[in-house]
Amino acid sequence: MPRPIEVSNLSVGYAGVQALENVSFGVDQGEFLGIIGPNGAGKSTLFACMLGLNTQYTGTVRVFGQNIHRSKGPLKKIGYVPQMMHFERNFPVTVREVIQLGMWHGVQEERVDEVMRELWIHELADRRIGELSGGQQQRVFIAKAMVNDPKMLILDEPVTGVDQASMSLFYGILKDLNSNHGITIMWSSHDLDAIKMMSSHVACLNRTLYFHGAAKEFFADEKLAQIMCQCTDPSECMEHNPGIAEPPPIRNEAS
Amino acid sequence: MVFEVLAYDFMQRALLSGATIAVLCSVVGIFLVLRRFSLFGDALAHSSFGGVALGLLMGLYPLWMAYVISIISAVLITRIREKYDVSGDAAIAVLLSSGIAVGLVIIGLSGGFSVDIFSFLFGSILLVSVDDTILILAMTGAILLVILALFRQILYTTFDEKQAKVSGIRVERITYLLVFMAGLTVVTAIQLVGVLLISALFVIPNVTAMMLGRGFQGTVILSIGISVSTVISGIFLSYVLNIAPAGSIVVLAICVLGATMAAKSAGLLARR
Numbered sequence: 311m312p313r314p315i316e317v318s319n320l321s322v323g324y325a326g327v328q329a330l331e332n333v334s335f336g337v338d339q340g341e342f343l344g345i346i347g348p349n350g351a352g353k354s355t356l357f358a359c360m361l362g363l364n365t366q367y368t369g370t371v372r373v374f375g376q377n378i379h380r381s382k383g384p385l386k387k388i389g390y391v392p393q394m395m396h397f398e399r400n401f402p403v404t405v406r407e408v409i410q411l412g413m414w415h416g417v418q419e420e421r422v423d424e425v426m427r428e429l430w431i432h433e434l435a436d437r438r439i440g441e442l443s444g445g446q447q448q449r450v451f452i453a454k455a456m457v458n459d460p461k462m463l464i465l466d467e468p469v470t471g472v473d474q475a476s477m478s479l480f481y482g483i484l485k486d487l488n489s490n491h492g493i494t495i496m497w498s499s500h501d502l503d504a505i506k507m508m509s510s511h512v513a514c515l516n517r518t519l520y521f522h523g524a525a526k527e528f529f530a531d532e533k534l535a536q537i538m539c540q541c542t543d544p545s546e547c548m549e550h551n552p553g554i555a556e557p558p559p560i561r562n563e564a565s
Numbered sequence: 566m567v568f569e570v571l572a573y574d575f576m577q578r579a580l581l582s583g584a585t586i587a588v589l590c591s592v593v594g595i596f597l598v599l600r601r602f603s604l605f606g607d608a609l610a611h612s613s614f615g616g617v618a619l620g621l622l623m624g625l626y627p628l629w630m631a632y633v634i635s636i637i638s639a640v641l642i643t644r645i646r647e648k649y650d651v652s653g654d655a656a657i658a659v660l661l662s663s664g665i666a667v668g669l670v671i672i673g674l675s676g677g678f679s680v681d682i683f684s685f686l687f688g689s690i691l692l693v694s695v696d697d698t699i700l701i702l703a704m705t706g707a708i709l710l711v712i713l714a715l716f717r718q719i720l721y722t723t724f725d726e727k728q729a730k731v732s733g734i735r736v737e738r739i740t741y742l743l744v745f746m747a748g749l750t751v752v753t754a755i756q757l758v759g760v761l762l763i764s765a766l767f768v769i770p771n772v773t774a775m776m777l778g779r780g781f782q783g784t785v786i787l788s789i790g791i792s793v794s795t796v797i798s799g800i801f802l803s804y805v806l807n808i809a810p811a812g813s814i815v816v817l818a819i820c821v822l823g824a825t826m827a828a829k830s831a832g833l834l835a836r837r
């Protein structure tokens with residue numbers, strides 16, 4: 311079984327802005343990888359490349375062993391929950407219809423009910439999506455991503471604007487999907503505590519990859535983690551924090 | 566008796582083509598409304614007015630020329646939006662005025678036409694011929710078949726382009742296909758309500774239905790119901806009161822919308 315994700319020497323430039331530079335890393339089956347980095351670090355851009363939404367890059371991106379530049383087939387194994395849901399608030403679709411939209415041909419209709427029960431939204435099945443709270447909508451979109459039984463989930467800042475209670479429920483669900491169903495998860499978040507609590511691995515991105523490795527290792531030095539997550543230029547931050555002698559080594563499992 | 570008029574061939578043709586156009590405009594219109602493309606129909610109609618003038622000038626059947634210009638405009642607006650990142654409403658505004666302006670220039674230069682421009686501006690459903698009726702039925706059938714076949718893709722693309730794309734849907738193609746069909750729909754519908762009132766058919770029944778329905782299928786069916794019944798009663802009303810059908814149809818549609826809004830504010834329609 312090939313690795314779910316294998317990225318090497320990925321660079322992306324938008325007119326004038328270098329969004330990603332020489333990023334290389336891999337994700338193993340069953341991993342729970344948290345991506346951190348400040349606004350504009352390139353997290354969404356990285357996801358876009360992995361999902362075939364952005365094809366203007368150099369380097370290679372392999373999804374389940376296949377180069378997605380050539381074949382979009384492997385994307386069928388991925389469930390994706392985007393950073394922002396920008397649908398019309400009064401879009402006339404019910405929760406059930408939204409989940410059905412994501413369904414591949416051949417997936418049984420019963421699966422929709424099953425996935426709604428798993429995510430505690432079965433009672434909302436016939437409500438309009440726009441009438442739900444942010445946290446409820448979030449769960450609907452995860453249900454939609456889960457309906458085809460993906461091997462991997464990609465979630466871009468999934469807890470923005472979600473209250474504490476929904477967040478705990480949401481984290482519980484993710485944890486369960488990862489540990490009990492063996493689903494590989496890759497997600498981005500600005501919440502360091504959540505990343506620490508949830509992820510088995512951490513990647514710290516800010517145009518280039520500053521760190522990629524086990525979460526334990528990353529959080530061994532709390533202060534380092536704080537800085538890496540908040541500064542726009544980590545090496546600059548180091549100078550203002552004499553407690554840390556030198557920038558951490560760039561760890562790169564893929565290369 | 567009002568229903569005696571049903572015996573007239575012209576009335577039968579008017580009702581049949583009117584109802585057919587109503588169905589078509591509801592279905593195509595809901596996707597446009599949900600894409601914030603509500604004025605798209607108006608823009609295409611205005612530009613096809615230029616097409617009508619051009620057709621008359623060149624001695625071609627004006628409606629054919631209108632179809633050509635309408636489709637070109639539809640594709641052009643979409644292309645400009647994508648390529649130059651011009652907002653939808655600006656692209657539409659440009660086209661809206663240029664169509665009428667070009668039409669007026671052509672009409673002026675050729676010294677005016679004997680053909681009744683009024684019927685293109687406000688529709689002429691009571692004058693549709695057997696051939697027109699067949700064309701309307703065939704066009705509607707073809708477009709609805711395509712929409713039915715690609716229903717999930719079109720709905721998914723309208724709901725969220727990004728996610729649709731990740732699911733392997735070719736969203737650009739779907740978008741172009743949709744605007745192409747909108748181009749055909751607009752010219753077909755000109756015969757019912759004319760250039761100036763096209764948007765009413767695209768937008769009003771759908772806005773009304775969106776207040777009442779919950780799911781997508783239910784909303785579409787409601788919209789079709791509202792649209793067909795206002796068109797049919799509008800045509801009858803126009804005959805009885807001897808007014809232009811386009812006027813009575815749109816006024817009725819607005820009344821239904823107003824009544825729905827009123828009922829909603831009065832709390833008669835509880836949010837479910």
Ligand SMILES: Nc1ncnc2c1ncn2[C@@H]1O[C@H](COP(=O)(O)OP(=O)(O)OP(=O)(O)O)[C@@H](O)[C@H]1O
Pocket residue numbers: 324325327328329347348349350351352353354355356393
């Ligand atoms: N479509 C685009 N056109 C031009 N520049 C872009 C585009 N999308 C992203 N960028 C730029 O690329 C860089 C990375 O953006 P990206 O959205 O990937 O960051 P992010 O890490 O997801 O940020 P956030 O935490 O705010 O979501 C930014 O500098 C941004 O301005």
Ligand SMILES: [Mg+2]
Pocket residue numbers: 353354355393466
């Ligand atoms: Mg982002």
